[in-house]
Amino acid sequence: MGDPRWCPHPVVVMGWWITVLRRGAEAWAGNRAWKLRLAGGLITLVLVGCSVLAGWGMERLAPTPLLVVALASALAGRSLEQAVGGVLKALPNSVQAVQKQTEQNQIEQNQTDHSGDNPTQAALQPARRALAWIVGRDTADLDAPEILRALAETASENGVDGLFAPLFWMLLGAGLWSLNPSWPGPLALAWGFKAASTLDSMLGYRRGRLRWLGTAGARLDDLLVWLPCRLVAVSLPLAAGQPGRSLGVLAAARRDGAADPSPNAGLSQAAYAHVAGVQLGGSNSYGGQMHRKPLLAAGLPAPDQAAVLQMLQLNRRLELIWLTAAAAVAFITKTLS
Template identity: 65%
Template sequence: MVGACGLDRLVGDPRWCLHPVVVMGWWIGTLRGLVEAIAGSRPWALRLGGCLITALLVATAGLAGLWIERFALGQPALGGPVLLVGLASALAGRSLDQAVHGVLNALPNLGLARERLAGIVGRDTADLGEAEILRALAETASENAVDGLFSPLFWMLLGAGLWSLNPSWPGPLALAWGFKAASTLDSMLGYRHGTLRWLGTAGARLDDLMVWLPCRLVAFSLPLALGRGFGNCFASLNLALADGASDPSPNAGVSQAAYAHGLGVQLGGVNSYRGATVLKPLLAPANAPANRATIAKILRINGRLQLIWLALAGLGAFMTKILR
């Protein structure tokens, strides 16, 4: 897993290589068309179809990861590199950094910055000024760190723990790819318009469930990456939970609130989605708005916190081995 994190930071998601998420996306699109053709506009049928898509995709992704794990155990020389690349594909540390820096580098060209921002956020970007673009970047750098980096890392670590207990159980890749399937379902189908109001419910709820604990672990451990003592961890979690409670998402508000208070930046406010205005809770309103420096700091803290998680997991594994 350390090697996978390093490979992700070094290479990211090269365009010339077929990515597992692209394969998942193709299957989601194909199955969505099939379900919509059969279910029509009947909500119950769309919900049932969404459940079937979710179960099929998550199970298939998990089983594919499990097969690679078995291959790596049986043929380490050949399977080991495949397992390494598979684990790296579940992480999005470098791709998040590149996407955020791509928008920053486009400024002050608002047209280009809005175009690049539209590729990584769900809100409308056509009329955003520079201050709102910077706020959107700070929010996506904090929220997507949980979704794209720390959540898959959490499921990898959990899978590694299961694997150490019994190699026949699902391990780090099976759990990480299962999570990526749920995350991809949410990003493609988890919207509240048209048929997706019913079709995307199962995938969105599963993603919320699988991100719930990693999100709160990030809020708890963030002070460690900021160089603060362990005693600040509980206060960080309590602030994030209190401020994030009013957000309709069970995780997005909590993750953004943790970064807002931890890094001293104001987040939240008025957003527009498909032309509809949505008032998001204002997080850490006494702090200054986001700027280039705070966004760069969020990305640096993400990398530092990733190292802390790996170090703590390694320490836990070492202590467990000693106590056996």
């Protein structure tokens, strides 16, 4: 459904509370590591617990149409497509021409330090600004190939974090709900996951006070994404019409992603890279500091617009496969019972 413009998105509300709780935590803990860790754990407990309770309450009290809208709010597939598509739309009409011109400029060493003085660089500014809204890396100096790589990595990593991980917990909650309608169900578990994911997005950084304050949220998010990430790696070849590659893609993704500091990000990107047939990873700048990420599916071509669009299409197909499989399991279970 995409993000509604007429009301605050639940994740935005979670973000408001994280900001408020963070201010209180830092005022109490100061720079003391143990207090920041304790405060981070309490923030995680309060936010995730309240999100689960809010979802549980809506399951019991809300009419079905409102419950459906609330469930849709936990799945960010449409929002991811809109964000990635907006950057692609902002790229110059002929990315290949821009790439060729960029290479020629580098060879001739005629690029200037001011992007406004270079027509090629100026043409990329809208895409860079749009990209800055959806990635954490510095985008001001990215050329067209790096913009496309950033989009491919975002489409793959956030396909897991924003779509398939919450969908997994939603389906698990639906299973619990079918066993006992009084138990927390799909919305409770999905919103609980989104709370952990939002905590990781806002506080899960290894700098300043956040290296202690954000530990609990980041660890919980890693735990909740671990199984869905690997299920995506196994099932993604099905969406590409390559069922025989399932175990091979999982093995390759585990191998390539092992060097990534995240237990899930490298593996999820590597799975998409192998299925789409492109190389991801490399050097990224964060806050002016260069960081080297492991190469994923090394030796394959760099991603182009077609590869980025293919990854978005894989997300749509895989979502349909998961929903169809869940419906089949529900039907068989109901028939047997």
